[in-house]
Amino acid sequence: MTAGATGGRRPPRPRPGGLWRWHLWAGLAALLVLLASAISGGVLVYQKELIRLTVTPHATLPPDYSHGAIASQLQQLEFQRGAGSPISLKAPNPGEPYWTVRHGHALELLELATLDTYQDNLGILALLTLLREFHVDLLTGRWGQSLLLLCGILALFLTVSGLLLWWPGRRAFRWRWVIPRNYTASRSLQYHRHAGALVSPLLLLAFLTGSVMLWQKLVAPLLPPVATEIRQIAAMPAGVPGIARDYRAAQAAVPDGWPTYIRTYQEQDSTYTKVRFRLPGEWHLNGRTSVVVNSDTGELVISERSDQSSNARRLVNQLYPLHSGYGMPGGYRALMLVTSLALAWLAYTGGSHYYTRWRHRRNRRHSSAA
Known part of the structure; x- marks a missing residue:
């Protein structure tokens, strides 16, 4: 059928079934862990500021504070x-x-x-400490770290495969699909694709640095001992x-x-x-x-x-600052916060798209059965 026979519109380009399915199942497998990591990581980007505001608002380092x-x-x-x-x-x-x-x-x-313990808002300090432990090992030690490493590798695959799936239609990118004014579940795939393409460099950086740190801890160091x-x-x-x-x-x-x-x-x-x-x-x-x-x-x-140290070791030494934003300039830390929010948004829109498709399939089966 020609383009003229369809009113000037080209038929929709078929999705690459194999890659699309792998992307879907990888996303579902890592969905909850990535969502939890995004929320906890977003808070932890500014944990020092939160502690300063709530627990130690008047703390300062004396100018003459020394090694002695x-x-x-x-x-x-x-x-x-x-x-x-x-x-x-x-x-x-x-x-x-x-x-x-x-x-x-x-x-x-x-x-x-005085070396006295700060007593104000200790609940907030305990919550931030809990969030950090959760973000690092899901509160389950080595098992949690292993699960985080697996999900980090899946997330790298999701980012790369998502870009490959989006690339053929890249000319259709529209800013209005990144952060819609009125959310519609039926369009969740559009939000997912456009937002994912926009923040993919930041996601790759966050997933790669986090995965390499866990790999070094659980599997093998990238470099020989110092x-x-x-x-x-x-x-x-x-x-x-x-x-x-x-x-x-x-x-x-x-x-x-x-x-x-x-x-x-x-x-x-x-x-x-x-x-x-x-x-x-x-x-x-x-x-x-x-x-x-x-x-x-x-x-x-x-x-x-x-x-x-060698350049390679210096690069490895910067994995933690690059991943967490700790000690980095304010603009970079803001980008890390955006990365966490975007990851939560991608997890939500991806899950919403799958749920909408599943519900439609179920309704069709019920209609056919009736």
Whole structure:
């Protein structure tokens, strides 16, 4: 039949059945996990700001806050919690001007001046902590991480296959289909296709960085272990006990770094203190340079400095900032929020389209049976 015989309109182009079906079933398989990840991830983009507004509204980092003050407060914290007790801390910084103490999955925030616990709106802090744990492992540990990795791989396939399905009709792209004024379920596929095509670069970035991080954790690292240097401290700093002494030794090994995570642990009948540092100008606000101090022998294991790493390792080190937006410029973080909202919208419109088709099929079967 010619175009003239159909009133000048071309017959609809058939969908590529195989790819379209794979896209459909992959979307249904990952739908709930992707929707939950989108919602939780969108909130977590601004979790630090939410904490500052609700829990620590008046917290500031004193201009003269120094390594000496950190060591002194570490000594106080160790005394409060009992010498020899494992401790996991995040040190204050300009963006988070308070001590963060981790107890399992719970967080405790401490004022700098008094080391007292912040008491306001702790329910919001607990909710944000829960959302983070849910986003990282679905509250089920390794099983949840494995499911997230699987769904991340499916999401990469969905993004690429969706672009391939949209490409033949790309000239029909219209902005009004991206965010419709009046939602109509029957047009959910149009909303899904146009919005997906528009945000596909952001989705690819989010899915790829998240999947690679999980792959490294669950399957195999992309790069060999970080090179380390072992040093022996001839004389540990006198007059400073425990974790504060270890911190002074670690800080001396990375004099231009600012501490991020500080924790103590026991292994093979020895006690260790691990300090992670952020170097000047480093993208990753948590830093990627660490020092492990053997509290019993004074031996230091110093990792390769992140500013001296290969380009490949530097790229791998930026996976977390690129995925979460943590420490990135405001514009980039806004794009990450848009990505989360778009993913939730795509999950909803894709699910709505499938449900509409299923309902129509069921109604036709019932009509035929009658």
